[in-house]
Amino acid sequence: MQNTGSHTDTREVAIGSVVIGGGQPIVVQSMAATKTQDLDATAEQIAMLEEAGAGLIRVAVDSKKDVEALRSLRQSTSANLVVDLQENYRLAEKVAPFVQKLRYNPGHLHHHQREVAVKDKVKFLVDQAGENDCALRIGVNFGSLDPSLKAQDENPMEVALRSADEHISYMEELNFTRFVVSLKSSDPNAVIQINKLFHVRHPKVPIHLGVTEAGMLPLGEIKSRIAFENLIPFGIGNTIRVSLTLPFKEKYREIEVGKKILADISEGRFRSVPRFEHAGLNIISCPSCSRVENEAFIELAQKIREVTDFASQEDITIAVMGCRVNGPGETDEADIGLWCAPNHVNLKKGTELVGAFGYDEVIPRVLQEIECMIEERSASKS
Numbered sequence: 001m002q003n004t005g006s007h008t009d010t011r012e013v014a015i016g017s018v019v020i021g022g023g024q025p026i027v028v029q030s031m032a033a034t035k036t037q038d039l040d041a042t043a044e045q046i047a048m049l050e051e052a053g054a055g056l057i058r059v060a061v062d063s064k065k066d067v068e069a070l071r072s073l074r075q076s077t078s079a080n081l082v083v084d085l086q087e088n089y090r091l092a093e094k095v096a097p098f099v100q101k102l103r104y105n106p107g108h109l110h111h112h113q114r115e116v117a118v119k120d121k122v123k124f125l126v127d128q129a130g131e132n133d134c135a136l137r138i139g140v141n142f143g144s145l146d147p148s149l150k151a152q153d154e155n156p157m158e159v160a161l162r163s164a165d166e167h168i169s170y171m172e173e174l175n176f177t178r179f180v181v182s183l184k185s186s187d188p189n190a191v192i193q194i195n196k197l198f199h200v201r202h203p204k205v206p207i208h209l210g211v212t213e214a215g216m217l218p219l220g221e222i223k224s225r226i227a228f229e230n231l232i233p234f235g236i237g238n239t240i241r242v243s244l245t246l247p248f249k250e251k252y253r254e255i256e257v258g259k260k261i262l263a264d265i266s267e268g269r270f271r272s273v274p275r276f277e278h279a280g281l282n283i284i285s286c287p288s289c290s291r292v293e294n295e296a297f298i299e300l301a302q303k304i305r306e307v308t309d310f311a312s313q314e315d316i317t318i319a320v321m322g323c324r325v326n327g328p329g330e331t332d333e334a335d336i337g338l339w340c341a342p343n344h345v346n347l348k349k350g351t352e353l354v355g356a357f358g359y360d361e362v363i364p365r366v367l368q369e370i371e372c373m374i375e376e377r378s379a380s381k382s
Contacts (some may be wrong), residue, residue: 010206010238013178015135016080016100018055020180020238021206027239028258029056029208031084031289033248036060037069043076045251050079052255056239058082058103060289067094074098082137087111089121096132103137106163107144122170135178138167141212142185143330156185157194164198168205180239182208186284186319186330188227188276199236209237213286213319213330216305220244221257226276228261243287245301245320254287280313284334285320296359297322297340304338307363311370314377318366336369338362 012022020027030049034041036059049057061070061083070083082101085091087108096102102125109121129136142156146163153159160183171179181202183194188211195207211227214220224242231237242258264271285301301320308318319334324341331337337348345362347354349369357365 009203009235011177011204013135013180013206015056015082018080020135020208024238026232026237026262027055028053028255028262029058029082029239029241030054030251030254030258031058031060031241031287033246033251033287033289036066036073039069039072041248042069043073045248046073046077046079046081048252049255050077052252053259054079054255056080056082056101058084058289060084060086061091061095062086062088064094067091070095070098089125092125092128096128096134099134101135101137102129103139105139105141105144106167107141107146110147119170122167123174126171126174126176129178130176135180136171136176137208138164138171138179138181139208140164140181140183142187142190143212143333157190157197160185160194161197161201165201168202180206180208182210184210184212186211186213186333188223191227192230192275195231195236196234206238207236208239208241210241210243212243213284213321214243215283215285216245216301217253217257219283221261223276224257225261225264225271229265229270230274232262232265245285245287245298247298248295280315281308281311282315282317283308283320284317284330286322286330289322294322294340294342294359300338300340300345300359300362303363304366307367308370311374314370314374316370316373335373336366338366 010021013020018027032042032045034045036042046057057079059081061067081099082103083095083099085102085104089104089109092102104125109118140160140163142160145156145159149159149162164181164183183198185191191211209228209231211223214223228240240258242254244254246253283305304318304320317334319331319337321330321339331339331348332351339346344356344358346356347362347365
């Protein structure tokens with residue numbers, strides 16, 4: 001792949017067999033969608049993504065059984081693996097020997113061992129990375145921001161930047177430079193704005209770009225393309241992830257779409273606009289990944305898109321989230337949110353929980369809520 005944009009100013013971060021930053025080609029990555037403990041299915045996912053051209057492949061680890069599964073997977077693949085620690089940062093000690101990078105979310109460091117200072121938790125992660133030849137990713141997500149910082153400022157852009165600044169300062173105090181940073185939102189415009197601001201503040205830090213919960217095709221590609229086309233040509237972004245809601249067997253399409261966008265940028269074929277302007281119904285759905293509580297989430301997201309076509313001209317945002325990590329925070333920002341648990345779907349209107357419904361029961365209630373919302377808006381205008 002040709003190098004895209006001027007990315008020579010950032011420092012280089014070695015992650016297994018790839019190098020991010022320092023003028024190296026932009027690395028395309030993805031995440032295994034299957035449950036980590038399903039060894040055959042996950043090994044197949046890793047092989048499929050690697051064959052498609054993924055330079056890094058992320059897997060989720062949330063328990064000791066997941067750690068044992070990762071140990072077995074490591075023996076069957078030479079792919080560059082990244083572990084998603086979710087809330088349990090202590091698992092880093094168990095998984096670091098088997099991966100090339102550890103990803104942590106600053107907002108999630110508050111969920112376990114609250115009596116331990118966040119700075120000490122970061123030191124633990126840095127120590128594990130250093131001892132096991134791993135890189136780190138500081139993954140800041142608008143849907144799960146640091147609660148202590150949110151209490152001080154209601155502006156998610158400022159909170160996200162402050163969170164990134166804080167954790168970079170921890171890295172500097174610990175003399176650890178082998179890290180990258182991601183600042184993600186489901187809004188492409190927010191992704192563009194915050195990464196431009198961050199790059200000015202920290203020009204040497206390699207950036208992982210992505211629009212989180214970009215959703216289903218074709219809109220998921222459009223959102224990612226707009227963000228990438230407004231950042232990469234300006235030297236912002238060293239590795240990318242296109243987060244799409246896809247059937248597990250089609251996860252390779254994240255890599256295909258990412259490579260296509262990079263090729264277009266490299267050849268000057270720009271297909272988007274400077275800003276994402278979306279009128280009408282906006283459906284946000286998280287990528288199918290191994291955190292998904294029930295694979296039925298993917299079919300549910302597709303059905304929601306189909307049955308809500310009647311409201312396509314309404315300015316309503318529906319968020320369909322597949323796990324407890326993204327579910328609570330991301331649905332708070334939507335008009336209607338569906339947070340999918342293993343055996344039921346939590347239906348929300350904004351931050352208010354409407355109730356829990358079976359996967360085969362929730363769609364009629366969603367349609368009812370949409371119709372009520374349309375009627376209420378119509379009445380307020382008359």
